[in-house]
Amino acid sequence: MKLVRYGKTGAEKPGLMHGDSLRDLSAHVDDITGATLDDASLARLAAIDPETLPEVAGNPRIGPCVGNIGKFLCIGLNYSDHAAETGAAIPEHPILFFKANSAIVGPNDTVMMPRGSTHTDWEVELGVVIGKAAKYVSKEDALDYVAGYCIVNDVSERHFQTQLTGQWTKGKSPDTFGPTGPWLVTKDEVPDPQNLSMSCDVNGKRMQTGTTSTMIFTVAEIIEHLSHLFTLHPGDVISTGTPPGVGMGMKPPTYLKVGDVMELEIEGLGHQRQEVGEDA
Structure with missing residues (x-):
């Protein structure tokens, strides 16, 4: 998977790339952070059919790919x-x-x-x-x-x-x-x-x-x-x-x-x- 965070600075939403299409993951996870990066959480996201996710329109800003980075x-x-x-x-x-x-x-x-x-x-x-x-x-x-x-x-x-x-x-x-x-x-x-x-x-x-x-x-x-x-x-x-x-x-x-x-x-x-x- 290619996990991405998009939107205005400080208000990024979670998403993933499906080919060249950016898909919204907001219905499945609040954000891409350390709390969602364990093997079980990633497996759950990987099991989602990307075609069922809303396609993000336009060309939104892409944020840092991990939110709330610890160190x-x-x-x-x-x-x-x-x-x-x-x-x-x-x-x-x-x-x-x-x-x-x-x-x-x-x-x-x-x-x-x-x-x-x-x-x-x-x-x-x-x-x-x-x-x-x-x-x-x-x-x-x-x-x-x-x-x-x-x-x-x-x-x-x-x-x-x-x-x-x-x-x-x-x-x-x-x-x-x-x-x-x-x-x-x-x-x-x-x-x-x-x-x-x-x-x-x-x-x-x-x-x-x-x-x-x-x-x-x-x-x-x-x-x-x-x-x-x-x-x-x-x-x-x-x-x-x-x-x-x-x-x-x-x-x-x-x-x-x-x-x-x-x-x-x-x-x-x-x-x-x-x-x-x-x-x-």
């Missing part, structure tokens, strides 16, 4: 070639930082550059959505705790991230810096999360081309590692790192400007498009 967890430097382009050493363990939940927006919402920003960058990433509580799980069992996958643009302000003293979270958390979606693709449609092609274009020019097969730490290894540090809860999202081609790694470094357009794709997970605006 927004991010893994840094998880592709060896991305680490190389930034001049960083290969990490011994997954590098973890948090992205503020107030950064989360829909996949096609405007990304607003914060005041004074001159180093805002793009990062296409595979998002992993947790479906049931995971604590002390092994990598062999880790994927059993996944509800599905999505695209995340881990937008980053590099000056805030590296020069304002402190954790990376400062440069990762400005408002609108977490486009998520367009839909949550349930794990049954993604048999191997380590074999997905991914790309990011800026103003029509291909900047990032990669595949999840080159991750340093696999999705299963990330879940194992994190679940030994704290409990992962249903509705938590893990953004698993980005392949090479970010602006910071270019010679000379190249960053976003107001009016630029980012377009992101991951195989089987859909497409995002964001214009860059300027925060008031």
Whole structure:
């Protein structure tokens, strides 16, 4: 299934994609959140004949594919070639930082550059959505705790991230810096999360081309590692790192400007498009 949330910000409704048709799920579930992502709930939704669901007319805004996200967890430097382009050493363990939940927006919402920003960058990433509580799980069992996958643009302000003293979270958390979606693709449609092609274009020019097969730490290894540090809860999202081609790694470094357009794709997970605006 491809689960989606659509409508005005803060008032999104649940739906699913049936081919190219958006169908309304409101009669069956209040929202797509951690409370509805366990195996039994997903099986109940999967049993519904999509043809019986009302078709959503028009072209509504698409919201973040998960509502009320608990933790927004991010893994840094998880592709060896991305680490190389930034001049960083290969990490011994997954590098973890948090992205503020107030950064989360829909996949096609405007990304607003914060005041004074001159180093805002793009990062296409595979998002992993947790479906049931995971604590002390092994990598062999880790994927059993996944509800599905999505695209995340881990937008980053590099000056805030590296020069304002402190954790990376400062440069990762400005408002609108977490486009998520367009839909949550349930794990049954993604048999191997380590074999997905991914790309990011800026103003029509291909900047990032990669595949999840080159991750340093696999999705299963990330879940194992994190679940030994704290409990992962249903509705938590893990953004698993980005392949090479970010602006910071270019010679000379190249960053976003107001009016630029980012377009992101991951195989089987859909497409995002964001214009860059300027925060008031």
